[in-house]
Structure formats: structure tokens, C-alpha cells
Amino acid sequence: MVENEIFFEISSMIKEHPGSYEVKKRAAGYVAGLYPVGRIEETILTNTTMLPFNKEREDFVLFDSGYHSEEDVLVIEMQFKDCGKIISHVYPTMAAKKFTEEQKNDLRVLGALFQFYVGHNKIMTSLEMATTNNHMTGLPNPKGYIIRCMEMAKKGDIKQYDSCYFNIKGFGLANNMFGPVEGDNIIKRYAKDLSEFIEEDEVVGHLGGDNFVALIKRSRMDDFIDFILNYTGYGLKNEKRKEIKFGASIGIAPLNIETSRPMDIISEAALAFGYARATKQEIVVLDENLTGKLYKKKVIEETFETALEDGEFVPFYQPKVDIRTGSIVGAEALARWVKPDYVIKPAEFIPVLEENGNITILDFYIFEEVCKDIAKWVKQGNKPVPVSVNFSRKHLDDDNLADRINQIISRYDVARDKVVVEITETADYDEKELMTNFLDKMQIYDIKTSIDDFGSGYSSLGVLRDFSVNEIKIDRSFVDREEFSNRDRVIVGSIVNMAKDLGLSVITEGIETDVQLDFLRSLDCYFVQGFYFDKPLPKKKFEERLLNGGYKIKN
Ligand code: C2E
Numbered sequence: 044m045v046e047n048e049i050f051f052e053i054s055s056m057i058k059e060h061p062g063s064y065e066v067k068k069r070a071a072g073y074v075a076g077l078y079p080v081g082r083i084e085e086t087i088l089t090n091t092t093m094l095p096f097n098k099e100r101e102d103f104v105l106f107d108s109g110y111h112s113e114e115d116v117l118v119i120e121m122q123f124k125d126c127g128k129i130i131s132h133v134y135p136t137m138a139a140k141k142f143t144e145e146q147k148n149d150l151r152v153l154g155a156l157f158q159f160y161v162g163h164n165k166i167m168t169s170l171e172m173a174t175t176n177n178h179m180t181g182l183p184n185p186k187g188y189i190i191r192c193m194e195m196a197k198k199g200d201i202k203q204y205d206s207c208y209f210n211i212k213g214f215g216l217a218n219n220m221f222g223p224v225e226g227d228n229i230i231k232r233y234a235k236d237l238s239e240f241i242e243e244d245e246v247v248g249h250l251g252g253d254n255f256v257a258l259i260k261r262s263r264m265d266d267f268i269d270f271i272l273n274y275t276g277y278g279l280k281n282e283k284r285k286e287i288k289f290g291a292s293i294g295i296a297p298l299n300i301e302t303s304r305p306m307d308i309i310s311e312a313a314l315a316f317g318y319a320r321a322t323k324q325e326i327v328v329l330d331e332n333l334t335g336k337l338y339k340k341k342v343i344e345e346t347f348e349t350a351l352e353d354g355e356f357v358p359f360y361q362p363k364v365d366i367r368t369g370s371i372v373g374a375e376a377l378a379r380w381v382k383p384d385y386v387i388k389p390a391e392f393i394p395v396l397e398e399n400g401n402i403t404i405l406d407f408y409i410f411e412e413v414c415k416d417i418a419k420w421v422k423q424g425n426k427p428v429p430v431s432v433n434f435s436r437k438h439l440d441d442d443n444l445a446d447r448i449n450q451i452i453s454r455y456d457v458a459r460d461k462v463v464v465e466i467t468e469t470a471d472y473d474e475k476e477l478m479t480n481f482l483d484k485m486q487i488y489d490i491k492t493s494i495d496d497f498g499s500g501y502s503s504l505g506v507l508r509d510f511s512v513n514e515i516k517i518d519r520s521f522v523d524r525e526e527f528s529n530r531d532r533v534i535v536g537s538i539v540n541m542a543k544d545l546g547l548s549v550i551t552e553g554i555e556t557d558v559q560l561d562f563l564r565s566l567d568c569y570f571v572q573g574f575y576f577d578k579p580l581p582k583k584k585f586e587e588r589l590l591n592g593g594y595k596i597k598n
Pocket residue numbers: 361376377378379388389390393402405406409433434435495496552553554555572573574575579
């Protein structure tokens with residue numbers, strides 16, 4: 044019978060760190076001091092379907108006196124359901140040669156106790172591995188990666204590290220070439236090579252697919268970049284091995300942040316990576332300038348909806364003027380994001396909203412605000428001028444675009460000659476049909492349309508031929524100069540004449556100087572919009588302009 048004291052001694056020895064080789068050796072040594080044991084071996088068999096990178100069989104010698112007999116080996120086994128098995132081999136000393144039955148019983152009990160702790164620990168680590176590691180490559184998954192990084196942050200100076208987010212360039216191609224099964228093998232080999240490249244105090248993680256993250260010492264970053272940019276892997280097809288060169292897109296964020304926000308370790312590098320992809324650069328390092336830019340974008344994306352609800356988006360109105368009389372013949376509504384102490388211009392937020400698709404929400408919002416204003420001006424007895432509103436080409440996918448515009452006009456009871464829908468010219472052939480359908484519908488609803496930035500694309504003549512529009516707005520680039528050549532005169536003159544012959548109105552935008560005004564006048568192009576008369580004005584200012592009746596024209 045094993046004395047209680049021994050039982051507790053072994054159990055307290057091992058239960059704290061049952062995975063540690065040193066601890067297991069100490070416990071084995073303790074047992075060998077009590078019984079005639081010459082050698083103890085331990086074999087752990089793990090079910091590898093749970094963990095691809097885990098070793099299938101691990102063998103340890105826990106105790107060795109140097110003199111043991113192999114005549115009477117005691118084998119103790121414990122099976123852990125589907126997870127694996129532990130086998131211990133206990134050899135008697137050379138002097139004893141055999142264990143007595145009583146000694147065998149004791150050793151079996153102590154062995155079972157020992158194996159219980161070791162096996163239980165093994166299962167727990169396996170489970171933990173399964174939730175913190177990518178199941179295909181065995182590298183830490185995002186959760187595991189962050190845990191590892193946080194451990195390192197606690198231990199050492201994380202500011203000496205760069206965080207890196209990268210993906211394998213050319214993997215999609217390889218996957219097509221070798222098929223998905225070999226594709227997985229390529230990724231596994233890549234992951235293995237990566238884990239061999241990094242040092243013990245560095246971390247590499249697998250986010251899934253061909254996306255990886257790594258925490259690399261700054262002093263080794265150049266080598267690491269060199270490694271992933273010039274990586275050569277291979278694929279097997281019909282048992283033939285074919286080498287493939289892979290590149291990478293890499294985003295790097297120096298970790299000078301305090302690590303109280305662990306997600307930053309991935310997200311900062313991910314920002315740089317996203318930027319690298321968007322701008323087709325191989326490597327982007329996050330610096331203050333870029334952080335500012337990306338931060339702005341993030342803030343715009345994140346605050347857009349609340350800002351819209353809070354009424355921070357408003358239309359400003361830029362008058363359109365007849366240069367023969369100085370009278371205001373229309374206006375363009377241009378979106379502004381008004382903050383308590385500053386105004387954000389479209390150049391900052393329109394591209395972000397175009398990218399995430401929210402531009403369609405903004406356009407309808409501005410359109411509705413404009414309709415409300417027109418309805419109000421009519422009610423007050425003012426004679427409103429037609430107002431153009433910009434609609435992004437992102438709307439063209441929406442089959443109901445024209446219907447929705449029509450519904451809003453009807454809802455506010457706005458006269459159909461008081462609104463114009465501006466949409467920029469497209470050089471994209473696929474969009475042509477969508478654009479034609481939309482413009483045709485607008486004609487049926489009797490809503491005026493205008494082609495914005497006319498001449499900036501390459502399809503301008505096609506626009507005149509194919510699209511049923513009411514107006515073209517000649518792009519600023521045609522008049523943006525201090526003097527005009529005969530060539531300018533011929534080009535702009537032809538556009539104006541052709542449009543007029545087709546029954547379209549023509550307006551020119553971006554007029555700032557007398558020279559430009561005279562040039563247009565000489566071409567009989569009389570409608571303009573530009574800083575020469577006014578910048579886009581807040582509603583109140585614009586209402587004053589309307590009441591004053593327009594501008595004085597120099598002769
Ligand atoms: P756009 O529709 O071509 O509008 C004309 C732009 O030229 C406006 O810029 C206007 O302020 C500017 N502009 C007018 N006259 C002059 C001038 O004499 N000189 C110079 N240098 N510029 C002049 P803004 O308001 O910054 O808008 C820029 C662009 O943003 C617009 O170009 C339009 O494409 C887009 N945008 C503005 N509001 C909206 C909106 O509500 N929806 C959509 N989808 N786009 C909008």
C-alpha cells in the first residue's frame with residue numbers, strides 16, 4: 044500500500060507544472076528513491092488529427108540510474124479517450140532484477156496518479172492550442188497571436204519590435220495551378236519555413252487564407268522582409284516538383300504604442316497593409332502622416348451615420364449666372380460637413396463614402412434637403428431657381444434610382460423644372476447601358492439631367508450621341524488657363540455649338556477671371572458657375588443673393 048504521505052508528496056510535486064520535464068524528472072527521482080527502480084521512460088502519443096503540428100509521439104527518459112534490468116519491465120498505460128495515450132516503462136535496478144507484487148501495485152498506483160496529471164495537462168494544452176492556433180498550419184491564430192504578443196510585452200520591451208501584416212503575393216495563382224489540396228500544402232510549408240525563420244522571442248501568426256502577422260525585432264526587420272519578398276516555395280503536380288517564387292504585400296507598424304490596447308498590435312499593421320494594397324505598394328510603414336490620413340478615413344467612416352442624423356451635412360449653394368445680365372439662373376447644391384468650428388469639404392469625405400458605398404445615402408439626403416429648401420422658398424413667395432444636385436455613379440446599380448428621385452420630388456411637391464440631377468460622365472463601357480437606362484427613365488419622369496465634368500473622360504462625343512440629357516457642364520479643365528489659344532477656341536467652340544444643335548443647355552464651371560469670362564462670351568456660351576461670382580454659399584447667404592437679384596456685370 045502506498046502511504047498517504049508519499050501520495051501527497053508526489054501529487055503536490057507534479058500538479059502545479061505537470062507539463063514540465065524537470066518537474067516530472069524530480070517526481071520520478073523521488074519514486075526511484077523509495078523503490079528499487081533503475082529507469083523510468085515515458086511515451087506520450089497524441090492524436091494528431093487534433094493538432095497538425097503537434098508531435099505524434101514524444102519519448103522521455105525521466106529517470107536513469109545507469110544500471111537497470113530489462114528482465115521484468117512494468118508497463119503502465121493510461122488512455123485519454125480520443126486524445127491520446129501515456130505509456131510508462133518502469134525498470135527494476137540491476138540488483139533487484141524484479142519487482143515484488145506489492146512493489147508493482149504501489150508503482151501502478153503512483154504511475155496512474157502521475158499519468159493522470161500529465162495526461163490531463165496534455166489535453167488542456169491541446170484544447171487551448173485548438174482555440175488559439177490555426178488548425179491547418181498550427182501557427183497561432185489571431186487570438187493566440189495576441190496572447191503571445193501580450194506575454195512578450197509583459198516580459199520585455201515591446202517597443203523594440205515591429206508589427207507586421209502581410210499576405211502572399213502569387214498564392215492565388217499557385218492555388219489555381221496546383222489545386223486546393225496542394226495549395227494547402229504550400230501554405231503549410233510556408234508557415235513551417237516562417238516559424239523556422241523567426242527567433243524564439245519573435246512571433247508569427249496565421250490569420251487564415253494567405254494572410255499572416257508577425258512580431259519581429261526591429262533589428263531583424265530588413266532580413267524578415269527580404270525573406271518574405273524573396274520566398275521560393277514549391278508545389279507538386281503529377282509527382283513533379285515545381286518551384287514557385289512568391290512575393291508579399293506588407294504593412295508594418297512600429298510598436299511605440301503602449302500595449303494597453305492589444306488589438307492595436309494587429310490593427311495598426313493591418314491599416315498599413317490595407318494602404319499598401321490600395322496603393323499597390325509592396326511595403327508600407329505606418330508613420331504619423333499616414334496614420335493621420337488613415338485615421339481621418341476611419342473617423343469619417345465611423346462618424347458618418349451619427350453626423351447625418353445630427354444634421355451635420357448640409358447643402359451649400361453655388362449660383363449659376365447668365366453673364367449677359369448677371370442674373371442668377373440656377374444653383375448647384377454641394378455637400379458640406381459642418382462641424383461647430385470648421386467645415387469639411389467634399390474632397391475629404393466624398394472619396395471615403397464612394398469607397399464604402401455610403402455616398403448613396405448622402406446623395407439622397409442632400410437631394411431631400413434641397414427639395415425641402417425649394418418647397419420653403421416657394422411657400423415664402425420667393426421665386427426659386429433650378430438647383431442641381433450631384434448623384435454619384437455608384438447609384439447606377441440601383442434599378443430604382445429614377446423612381447426614388449421621382450418620389451422625393453413628388454413628396455415635397457417640387458416643380459419638375461426646379462431640380463436638375465448631375466451625374467459625372469463615364470468612360471466605363473459597362474456603365475454605359477446603366478446610364479442610358481437611368482437617363483431615359485428621367486426623361487419619362489420629366490426630370491432634368493446634366494452631365495457633370497463633361498470632357499474630362501474619353502467618351503464625350505459618345506455621351507452627346509447616346510445619352511438623352513438636358514445639359515452638359517463643361518469641365519473646369521477646358522477653361523483653367525490664363526490665355527486661350529486658337530485650339531482652345533476651336534475645341535470649346537465646337538462642344539458648345541454641337542450641344543446647342545442637339546438642343547442641350549451648356550454651362551461652364553470653374554470661372555474665376557475676366558479672361559475666362561471673355562473667352563466664353565466670345566463663344567456665345569453664357570451660363571457659368573465659378574468663384575468669379577461666388578463660392579458655394581451657406582443657405583442664408585444664397586437666399587440673400589437670390590433676393591438681391593444677381594451680380595453686376597462689367598462691360
Ligand atoms: P462638382 O460637382 O464638379 O462641383 C464643382 C466643384 O468645383 C465644387 O467643389 C465647387 O466648389 C468647385 N468650384 C466651383 N467654382 C470654382 C472655381 O471657380 N474655381 C475652383 N477652383 N473650383 C470651383 P466642391 O464643392 O469641393 O465639390 C467637389 C466635388 O465633390 C464635386 O464636383 C462633386 O463631384 C462632389 N460633390 C459635392 N457634393 C456632392 C454630393 O452631394 N454628392 C456627390 N455625389 N458628390 C458631391
